[in-house]
Amino acid sequence: MKLSVTGRATAAAVVAAVTLLTTSSIAGAAPARVAAAPNIPVANVKAHLAQLQSIATANGGNRAHGRTGYKASLDYVQAKLNAAGFTTTVQQFTSGGRTGYNLIADWPGGDTGQVVMAGSHLDSVTAGAGINDNGSGSAAVLEAALAVSRAQYQPTKHLRFAWWGAEELGMVGSRYYVSRLSTTDRSRISGYLNFDMIGSPNPGYFVYDDDPTIEKTFQAYYAGIGVSTEIETEGDGRSDHAPFDSAGIPVGGLFSGADYIKTAAQAAKWGGTAGLAFDRCYHSSCDTTSNINDTALDRNSDALAYAVWELSS
Numbered sequence: 001m002k003l004s005v006t007g008r009a010t011a012a013a014v015v016a017a018v019t020l021l022t023t024s025s026i027a028g029a030a031p032a033r034v035a036a037a038p039n040i041p042v043a044n045v046k047a048h049l050a051q052l053q054s055i056a057t058a059n060g061g062n063r064a065h066g067r068t069g070y071k072a073s074l075d076y077v078q079a080k081l082n083a084a085g086f087t088t089t090v091q092q093f094t095s096g097g098r099t100g101y102n103l104i105a106d107w108p109g110g111d112t113g114q115v116v117m118a119g120s121h122l123d124s125v126t127a128g129a130g131i132n133d134n135g136s137g138s139a140a141v142l143e144a145a146l147a148v149s150r151a152q153y154q155p156t157k158h159l160r161f162a163w164w165g166a167e168e169l170g171m172v173g174s175r176y177y178v179s180r181l182s183t184t185d186r187s188r189i190s191g192y193l194n195f196d197m198i199g200s201p202n203p204g205y206f207v208y209d210d211d212p213t214i215e216k217t218f219q220a221y222y223a224g225i226g227v228s229t230e231i232e233t234e235g236d237g238r239s240d241h242a243p244f245d246s247a248g249i250p251v252g253g254l255f256s257g258a259d260y261i262k263t264a265a266q267a268a269k270w271g272g273t274a275g276l277a278f279d280r281c282y283h284s285s286c287d288t289t290s291n292i293n294d295t296a297l298d299r300n301s302d303a304l305a306y307a308v309w310e311l312s313s
């Protein structure tokens, strides 16, 4: 069942920033690429994490499916998006006898026959606040969406952002969303980008190796900042990209590691501590705002924005 709460950019909103359209004077040459992704201020992403931490603290210590902390998290994210001119929709479902919610935010404009999606699960486990898992992905996706609004970005393709419920119960929210898509609507999604744990305290830099175009887009970003990446092998089927992949939709994403152990070779290239888990607070009560590596969060947030801009232009 869909509870539709719509907040739209006021028609009077005028694009303040002047986007310089450079058209080449050389006959036949393709116009230069118009828009480049902005830097995502990691301080903004961390401010969202602080809010999610406060929400967990005020709601029994977690943001889990069916608990008050989850809906309070969704309300926080939705309010920011409505204020920024997104069209938001709350999709309701039931799991384990409790009500769950997905939040979908469409950026007005673009070709709705080619939809680029970026998403993350917003729920935590019951053990704790879930700041790395997955406040990190949720806050980065939110801040990238807000950057689209600040830039008044008008991409060729249509942009849609999503925050999933009940991922920790088995990708329940994202499965529900994909199951409710018509065949036509599925065919209109040109790619889904997933961000689940992107600020791990002992971080790795892992890129999903599902769709090659999306994979290469992320790899190009990291090559540009001189950071090597590895193929993500721990999570096939273990996060919200899986239902999209099963529906034949191109998927990709980023991951900074969970309970696997960082090797000496990985520590040599990425820093951090060999012999320790990438996130030793995975699914634990210590997954708080102190369980975040700012550099990983910053880099992954910027890579997220880069891919959104590149794949929708």
Ligand code: DTR
Binding pocket: 133, 134, 167, 168, 196, 197, 232, 234, 235, 236, 238, 239, 255, 258
């Ligand atoms: N399923 C995620 C954590 C997770 C573990 N391995 C991967 C690999 C890729 C993405 C996510 C994950 C969770 O516990 O929410």
Ligand code: ZN
Binding pocket: 125, 133, 168, 283
């Ligand atoms: Zn988890």
Ligand code: ZN
Binding pocket: 121, 133, 134, 167, 196, 197
């Ligand atoms: Zn997760």
